[in-house]
Amino acid sequence: MTDKIIVPLDVPDLESAIALVDKLPQVSFWKVGLELFTSTGPAILDVLKSRQKRIFLDLKFHDIPNTVAGACRAAAGYGVDLLTIHATCGKDCLTAAAEAVQVGAEKAGTKPPSLIAITVLTSISARDLAFDLKIPLELPEFALEMALLAQNAGLNGAVCSPQEVAQLRDSCGQDFLLVCPGVRPSWAEKGDQKRSLTPAQAVEAGADFLVIGRPITAAADPVLAWDKICEEVDVGK
DSSP, X not given: OGGXXXXXXXXXXXXXXXXXXXXXTTOOEEEEOHHHHHHHTTHHHHHHHHTTOEEEEEEEEOSOHHHHHHHHHHHHTTTOSEEEEEGGGOHHHHHHHHHHHHHHXXXXXXXXXXXXXXXXXXXXXXXXIIIISOOXXXXXXHHHHHHHHHHHTTOSEEEOOHHHHHHHHHHHOTTSEEEEOOBOOTTSOOTTOSSOBOHHHHHHHTOSEEEOOHHHHTSSXXXXXXXXXXXXXXXXX
């Protein structure tokens, strides 16, 4: 089950990223987000691939269809495993992105990444959705609608909070990848994650991948924290 845990490289530069990867050689799947990719570009991807690591390139593309398709086409050439786009880009954009990753990967001679849609960011609460974003649907219903939109557009999966994963699994089937950030062990602080569950609960609900960052990377002993989480996930599977 440890290959289902994705650890974010939420650090500002290449040197810090390499230090963290070297500190946790047990981790096989790393997430590269906006801060690190903006800082280092594809250099960090080359480092991870040289160490035979899997890569979640979490850039959360959100723009007009032509722009997003171009970005997905380029990103697919890096040979990463997962790539994100916001479902709220709309159906035309999602469809164009799904086609673009195939083209980009074929041109680069690599396997296309699994393209997954962001449903609702895990930092957003039901109140935020209703009062700030003026979305009239209940949060679980909106997350489901975004996942179904992505699935119908040809995407491989969705990112959702652990609290929505069971509903999405029932509606989208077993072959639709569900990636869950906002996973927090009972002994860790929630931070800015407003819709979290424990790793064992998320696995039991049907998550394919768990994204767990600060409980590991900010721990006094990251290796010990990693071991504790792996044990908890194994118990909950």
